Amino acid sequence: MTIKRSLLFFLLFLGLSSSVFSQILEPVKWKSEIEKISDTEYNLKYIAEIDEHWHFYSQTSLDTTGLGPIATEFTFLDQDGNYELIGDTKESESIQIFEEAFDMEVLYFEETATFEQKIKVLNPEIKEIKAEVFFQVCDNEKCLQPEVKEFTTLLSGEKAQEEVVAIDERSKELSKALDINVTGWNKFEKQTVEEQSNLSIFFLGFLGGLIALLTPCVFPMIPLTVSFFTKSASDPKKGLFNSILYGFFIFLIYVLLSIPFHLLDSLDPGILNNISTNVTLNIIFFIIFIAFAFSFFGYYELTLPQSWSAAMDSKANKIGGFIGIFFMALTLAIVSFSCTGPILGTLLGSSLTADGGAMQLTMGMSGFGLALALPFTLFAMFPKWLNSLPKSGGWLNTVKVVLGFIELALALKFLSNADLVEHWGILKREIFIGIWIIIGIGLALYLFGKIKFPHDSPLQKLSKGRITTGILVVSFIIYLIPGLSNTKYANLKLLSGFPPPLTYSLYEKTEEFTITKSLEEGIALAKSLDKPIMLDFTGWACVNCRKMEEQVWTDDKVKETLVNDYVIISLYVDDKELLPESEQFQYLRPNGSVKKIKTIGDKWGTLQTINFQNNSQPYYVLVDHDMELLNTTNAFEPDDKAYYQWLQKGLDNFKK
Numbered sequence: 001m002t003i004k005r006s007l008l009f010f011l012l013f014l015g016l017s018s019s020v021f022s023q024i025l026e027p028v029k030w031k032s033e034i035e036k037i038s039d040t041e042y043n044l045k046y047i048a049e050i051d052e053h054w055h056f057y058s059q060t061s062l063d064t065t066g067l068g069p070i071a072t073e074f075t076f077l078d079q080d081g082n083y084e085l086i087g088d089t090k091e092s093e094s095i096q097i098f099e100e101a102f103d104m105e106v107l108y109f110e111e112t113a114t115f116e117q118k119i120k121v122l123n124p125e126i127k128e129i130k131a132e133v134f135f136q137v138c139d140n141e142k143c144l145q146p147e148v149k150e151f152t153t154l155l156s157g158e159k160a161q162e163e164v165v166a167i168d169e170r171s172k173e174l175s176k177a178l179d180i181n182v183t184g185w186n187k188f189e190k191q192t193v194e195e196q197s198n199l200s201i202f203f204l205g206f207l208g209g210l211i212a213l214l215t216p217c218v219f220p221m222i223p224l225t226v227s228f229f230t231k232s233a234s235d236p237k238k239g240l241f242n243s244i245l246y247g248f249f250i251f252l253i254y255v256l257l258s259i260p261f262h263l264l265d266s267l268d269p270g271i272l273n274n275i276s277t278n279v280t281l282n283i284i285f286f287i288i289f290i291a292f293a294f295s296f297f298g299y300y301e302l303t304l305p306q307s308w309s310a311a312m313d314s315k316a317n318k319i320g321g322f323i324g325i326f327f328m329a330l331t332l333a334i335v336s337f338s339c340t341g342p343i344l345g346t347l348l349g350s351s352l353t354a355d356g357g358a359m360q361l362t363m364g365m366s367g368f369g370l371a372l373a374l375p376f377t378l379f380a381m382f383p384k385w386l387n388s389l390p391k392s393g394g395w396l397n398t399v400k401v402v403l404g405f406i407e408l409a410l411a412l413k414f415l416s417n418a419d420l421v422e423h424w425g426i427l428k429r430e431i432f433i434g435i436w437i438i439i440g441i442g443l444a445l446y447l448f449g450k451i452k453f454p455h456d457s458p459l460q461k462l463s464k465g466r467i468t469t470g471i472l473v474v475s476f477i478i479y480l481i482p483g484l485s486n487t488k489y490a491n492l493k494l495l496s497g498f499p500p501p502l503t504y505s506l507y508e509k510t511e512e513f514t515i516t517k518s519l520e521e522g523i524a525l526a527k528s529l530d531k532p533i534m535l536d537f538t539g540w541a542c543v544n545c546r547k548m549e550e551q552v553w554t555d556d557k558v559k560e561t562l563v564n565d566y567v568i569i570s571l572y573v574d575d576k577e578l579l580p581e582s583e584q585f586q587y588l589r590p591n592g593s594v595k596k597i598k599t600i601g602d603k604w605g606t607l608q609t610i611n612f613q614n615n616s617q618p619y620y621v622l623v624d625h626d627m628e629l630l631n632t633t634n635a636f637e638p639d640d641k642a643y644y645q646w647l648q649k650g651l652d653n654f655k656k
Contacts, residue, residue, distance in 0.1 A: 027054035027137050032153045034129075037118070041086070044129060044153060046074070046115040056137045058094040058107035059115075069099075069106055070136040074115060077130040086118035108138075121155070129153045171585035174597070178587070178607045180519075182621070184629035205364035209371025212340045214399045222375050240381060242325060247373035249329035254369030258362040279576065282418040289411030296404030298397070298455035340372075397455045398466070404453075405443040409436055416500055420540035421576050429500040430507075433483040433492075436499075440477040444470055496550040498543070512559075515568040519607075522569035527625050532654040534566045534647075537608045537619040539574040539601075544636045545618040555640035561647045571604035573617060579603060622650035630654050 028048050035043040050056065061071040074089045092114040094107040119129065131151045212218055295301060333340075412427075412435055419427040445451045447470035449459045462470075482489035483499065486507040492499065503511075514529070516522045526533045538545040552558055562568065577600050578584075587595045587606055597603050608614060612621065612633060622630040630650035637643045 027051040027139075028056060028135070030133070030149050030151070032131075032151045034153050034155065034157055036155075036157070040121045042119050042121065042129075042155060044117045044119060044131070046117075046131070046133060046151065048109065048113040048115075050109060050111055050113065050137075052111075053139050054137055055095075055108040055110045055139070056113070056135045058109065059089065059091055060094075060107055062096075062105050062107060069108075069138065070134075072115075072133060072135040074117065075132045075134070076117070076119075077132065082123045082126045083119045083121045083129065086120055089115055089117045091115050127155060129155070171587070174583065174585040175587050178603070178610050180607065180611055180627050182611050182623065182627050182629060184623075188629050188632045199363070201360045202363040202367040205367025206371045207367075208364075209368040211399070211403065212368070212372060213375060215340070215396060215403075218340070218372070222379060243381075244377050245322065245325050246329055247377035249326045250333070250373040250376070251366070251369035253329055253333050254365045254372070255362060258365045279418045279422055282414040282421075285414040286411050286418070289407050289414065293404045293407035293411065296400045296407060297453045298401070299453075395463070395465070397453075397457070401446060401453050401456070402443065402469070405439055405446070409439050412436070413498060417540070420500060420504065421574055423577070427500065428506045429490075429502065429504050430484050432499045433480055437477055437480050437484075440473055440480065444473045444477065447473060491550055491554060493551050493554075496547040498546075501546055502550060512563050513568050514563070514566070515570055517570055517572065519569055519571065522567055523625060526567040529567060531565060531567050532630055532650060533623050533625070534562070534568050534650075535621040535623065536568050536570040537604065537617050537621075538570050538572055539617045540572055542574070542617045547638065548618050548636065552638065552640045552643050555644065557644045558640055558647065561644065561651070565651050566647070571607070573601050573605035573608060575600040575604070577601075622647070622654075624654055 028050050030049075031047050033045040033047065035045070037043055048056070057069045057071050059072050059074070061069075063069070063071075072091075076085060079085070092109070092112075094109055094113075096105060096107050098104070099106045099108075115133075117131075129152075131153070133149050133151070135149070213222070412432060416427050416432055419425070442451070446453070447466045449462060449466075452459075479494070480492065483492045483495075484490075486505075491502060514525065514531070516525060522533060553562060578598060579600060579602075583603075584596075584598050587597050595602070595606060597606060608619060612619065614633075616635065618636055620634040622634075624630060630653040631646055634643070634646055637646070
């Protein structure tokens with residue numbers, strides 16, 4: 001795909017991301033048919049029904065520039081010795097029209113399209129023909145990501161199981177049980193949960209970009225690159241324009257890196273949650289972060305293949321112009337990977353383990369790219385500012401080593417996620433905090449010059465920056481120490497969501513809340529106690545869930561209300577514990593696809609999606625014993641007063 005085409009698809013895709021990534025758009029419905037011509041020849045038909053305002057493209061492309069839409073393409077599988085194609089795949093009449101989005105004449109289908117392919121059977125034992133169609137759907141404003149639809153067509157003419165999914169009676173009954181028939185929506189508007197932390201993720205990404213600027217891989221490049229653009233251009237205005245374009249391409253490259261995660265998110269709204277709580281993936285992240293940390297310490301260098309940067313640099317020199325500047329920006333991204341990679345890894349990990357998924361990753365990448373790009377533009381606009389930049393030196397390596405200690409601490413979070421989800425019990429809260437204290441002591445010793453790493457230059461005296469940072473680190477260690485105790489001071493509210501929850505402890509804890517992890521038991525308990533129910537959709541690896549439990553639920557008024565007046569049913573959507581075999585089943589989604597319900601998390605995550613059209617956590621629902629709503633649904637609400645008022649309103653409605 002050409003660079004221009006990449007940019008075009010990015011702009012189309014960006015228009016879509018803010019509104020539909022949490023939905024599953026399926027504007028084209030496919031079916032297959034077969035006609036028997038003779039004992040060995042058949043005519044396969046693939047028929048597409050297209051929703052209003054949508055269209056997809058012909059197999060024939062009028063595009064001569066490489067910038068046009070993706071043409072439809074059929075692939076027929078397992079042909080060898082089984083059957084052969086007779087001629088090409090024919091299609092029904094398409095519409096030729098000038099499409100402004102691509103600035104060219106295109107051929108596409110609206111409402112319906114039919115494709116036919118004749119085949120000759122060579123193997124009399126063959127029973128079915130498998131095929132795939134690769135296509136892209138667009139409307140007048142946007143294009144969806146290209147899709148692959150698979151077909152299995154039986155030569156007998158019967159419908160294949162892939163097209164009419166057979167769900168057994170047991171699965172049907174268990175699927176019905178997931179619909180808990182919540183009523184009362186007419187009294188309370190269904191709350192659309194907005195991701196409240198997108199802006200904070202953007203600023204965290206921006207902060208990460210600023211930190212990356214201070215690393216040895218990036219900082220020395222600023223004056224060199226700015227000087228190249230301002231001095232090599234014949235016109236100062238052109239040099240400034242090229243610098244701005246260079247900065248824009250840096251920003252764009254990092255945003256584009258997040259696009260594949262949107263493709264995953266659009267296939268299944270819960271897929272990123274499943275990825276983020278995947279034990280294997282969390283262990284891999286843990287190992288990667290440890291590797292990044294020791295790379296920052298200077299024991300080895302993690303870089304992308306040198307041939308990549310050489311190839312990009314060569315293209316930049318040969319092509320020139322806008323595309324050449326793009327390749328220069330891409331070269332910077334590749335060359336600086338040994339310093340930016342660990343920071344980007346942190347951003348990726350924290351976004352996937354948060355509830356906003358792909359959109360938060362895009363916001364974080366946008367902030368990171370913007371921070372990295374700004375200096376190249378600003379110093380080109382105000383070249384005298386270059387004189388105020390500090391000189392490169394040993395302080396750059398100090399920044400890298402400090403980041404190494406931070407990477408070590410963050411690595412522990414991923415191991416903790418895996419431990420929580422699998423209930424191994426190897427990283428209880430006090431052990432987690434104890435290791436953080438040890439890492440903090442190591443960092444303090446480094447800052448005060450007591451230990452050194454391979455690339456450190458001789459330390460003549462402690463700088464003010466080292467002393468100040470060292471004092472802050474020691475203060476943080478002191479703050480952590482009560483977290484090792486079994487006192488009320490063990491709740492480190494500033495770190496809520498990072499260490500394991502207070503209940504995951506070496507000490508025996510007495511549960512004050514009336515709380516259960518079983519929906520059936522919770523409803524029965526609420527009836528016996530004549531109390532309302534709070535459905536708590538949560539997750540073992542959910543950071544915002546821990547923040548709510550440790551910062552809001554511990555407020556005196558909130559805690560008193562929850563303890564005395566509610567039965568809490570906590571449903572963990574990321575719990576990987578397998579359901580008993582008799583309770584595992586297949587759930588048929590409205591779009592015709594099948595989801596296998598194997599784990600406790602599968603069950604509760606699907607129940608949340610079915611009944612509340614929402615898959616973010618935390619998510620709170622107040623209901624009575626008959627599943628009638630008592631208030632609007634609620635999500636991450638850091639304001640304890642607002643949360644208390646929400647609980648009280650639900651309680652008042654229950655008493656009425």
